[in-house]
Amino acid sequence: MSSLEEKTLHSEEIFSGKVISLYLEDVELPNGNHSKREIIKHPGAVAILAVTDDNKIVMVEQYRKALERTIVEIPAGKLERGEKPEVCARRELEEETGYVCESLELLTSFYTSPGFADEIVHVFIAKGLTKKENSAALDEDEFVNLEELTLAEAIQYVKDQKIYDAKTAYAVQFLQLQEALGK
Amino acid sequence: MSSLEEKTLHSEEIFSGKVISLYLEDVELPNGNHSKREIIKHPGAVAILAVTDDNKIVMVEQYRKALERTIVEIPAGKLERGEKPEVCARRELEEETGYVCESLELLTSFYTSPGFADEIVHVFIAKGLTKKENSAALDEDEFVNLEELTLAEAIQYVKDQKIYDAKTAYAVQFLQLQEALGK
Numbered sequence: 001m002s003s004l005e006e007k008t009l010h011s012e013e014i015f016s017g018k019v020i021s022l023y024l025e026d027v028e029l030p031n032g033n034h035s036k037r038e039i040i041k042h043p044g045a046v047a048i049l050a051v052t053d054d055n056k057i058v059m060v061e062q063y064r065k066a067l068e069r070t071i072v073e074i075p076a077g078k079l080e081r082g083e084k085p086e087v088c089a090r091r092e093l094e095e096e097t098g099y100v101c102e103s104l105e106l107l108t109s110f111y112t113s114p115g116f117a118d119e120i121v122h123v124f125i126a127k128g129l130t131k132k133e134n135s136a137a138l139d140e141d142e143f144v145n146l147e148e149l150t151l152a153e154a155i156q157y158v159k160d161q162k163i164y165d166a167k168t169a170y171a172v173q174f175l176q177l178q179e180a181l182g183k
Numbered sequence: 184m185s186s187l188e189e190k191t192l193h194s195e196e197i198f199s200g201k202v203i204s205l206y207l208e209d210v211e212l213p214n215g216n217h218s219k220r221e222i223i224k225h226p227g228a229v230a231i232l233a234v235t236d237d238n239k240i241v242m243v244e245q246y247r248k249a250l251e252r253t254i255v256e257i258p259a260g261k262l263e264r265g266e267k268p269e270v271c272a273r274r275e276l277e278e279e280t281g282y283v284c285e286s287l288e289l290l291t292s293f294y295t296s297p298g299f300a301d302e303i304v305h306v307f308i309a310k311g312l313t314k315k316e317n318s319a320a321l322d323e324d325e326f327v328n329l330e331e332l333t334l335a336e337a338i339q340y341v342k343d344q345k346i347y348d349a350k351t352a353y354a355v356q357f358l359q360l361q362e363a364l365g366k
Contacts, residue, residue: 004246004253004326015197015205017221020299022198022205027248030326037248038200040223042299063187064297065210065220070187071297078298108341111348112295114247114254115261116203116225119296121349143187143213158291165294166304166349173356180363 003030006037019043019078020117042119046089047076049107049171050099050126056148057175058097058129059168063143071164072147072157074171076121085122093126096144102128107174112166121167125174151175187213189220202226202261203300225302229272230259232290232354233282233309239331240358241280241312242351246326254347255330255340257354259304268305276309279327285311290357295349304350308357334358 006027015022021041029035050058061072077092079085086104093099109122149157154172157163163172189210198205204224212218233241244255260275262268269287276282292305332340337355340346346355 004244004328006246006248008248015207015221017207018219019221020223024198024200025248030246036201038198038202039249040203040299042296045298061187063189063213064294065189065191065208066222066299066301067294067297071294073297076298108352109344109347110352111247111250111254113225113300113302114250114256114348115228115259116223116249117296117300118249145187161292164292165297166353169291169293170349170353170356173353173360177356177360177363180360 005030006035009034038116040113040117040119042078042117043081044079044085044120044122045076046079046085046092046122046124047074047167047171048089048093048104048124048126049074049174050093050097050101050129051175052129052148056150057154057172058099059147059149059154059163060096060144061147062145067164071168072149072162073165073168076167086124089122089124089126094132096142097146098131098133099126099129100132101126102130108170110170123167123171151179189213189218192217221299223296223300223302225261225300226264227262227268227303227305228259229262229268229275229305229307230257230350230354231272231276231287231307231309232257232357233276233280233284233312234358235312235331239333240337240355241282242330242332242337242346243279243327244330245328250347255332255345256348256351259350269307272305272307272309277315279325280329281314282309282312283315284309285313291353293353306350306354334362 009026011025023039025037075096192209194208206222208220258279
């Protein structure tokens with residue numbers, strides 16, 4: 001098996017923002033040729049598949065400027081600098097939904113767009129949910145509508161493209177698999 | 184339900200590359216406050232869950248510069264301008280793996296990183312695979328190792344973080360669900 005590695009010859013920061021940074025890199029390919037790579041750096045994120053005691057999935061509807069539309073997603077948010085994913089997951093769940101959870105378990109982690117970005121999402125499953133009455137407020141710039149869906153409703157939302165993102169599609173399919181396995 | 188829409192006040196193109204473009208946008212939030220959004224525009228992509236007649240999943244190992252490592256993924260590629268996803272899926276499958284397929288069916292489509300990017304991936308399932316001996320070469324800048332995995336091997340690859348991206352994690356879970364449903 002030949003080496004597939006691309007060596008960095010030069011890396012230039014084009015943009016550094018609140019959420020992402022953009023680098024333009026000159027690389028040496030395995031055959032010795034040179035090419036350019038456009039790379040987005042992102043701090044990483046968590047997403048929480050939160051299931052209520054009566055088996056509803058807690059979802060948030062929010063406007064996504066990149067898509068110019070609202071979609072319905074499992075609660076999620078960016079990692080703060082140095083923040084552990086589990087701590088971030090509990091914080092984001094409470095901030096976005098007002099729920100605190102008894103149990104929180106990592107389901108999986110995945111890169112969302114490995115072709116151009118290093119964003120990783122850590123997907124947790126949260127159970128034993130309790131609504132906190134005086135829960136922390138949303139970030140000032142964050143506006144969401146809360147929805148609690150049965151699995152059947154979530155599957156319909158996927159078909160209707162109200163649910164339309166990778167992490168939420170994965171989470172809904174995970175619950176379908178658990179149901180099919182009788183778990 | 185209140186409107187969640189964010190109105191664009193100003194959009195500035197920061198970078199336009201071969202793969203992505205970056206825009207910095209001033210927006211008006213639902214409460215009238217102003218904020219900034221960092222937006223990546225991407226042409227969209229396809230991914231192909233290709234299953235051989237003996238039930239192996241066709242995977243490609245490739246170096247991902249954004250991650251500085253190789254991962255194992257289902258074949259995928261960017262849409263050319265004006266290209267139909269199905270046409271792109273057949274092209275990418277043949278270019279990356281040498282396989283042509285009899286049947287090709289859209290499983291689902293999802294946005295990969297709705298927080299900052301408009302990249303959408305259309306995931307197809309391909310069956311009736313035949314290896315084309317004189318298949319089109321890979322792009323000059325593309326280097327991949329082909330692997331054919333059983334479902335059990337693919338699940339192990341997810342655990343070992345050799346498979347580590349959203350579309351491939353979704354595809355493996357899809358096959359687990361099909362198996363659990365006895366399909």
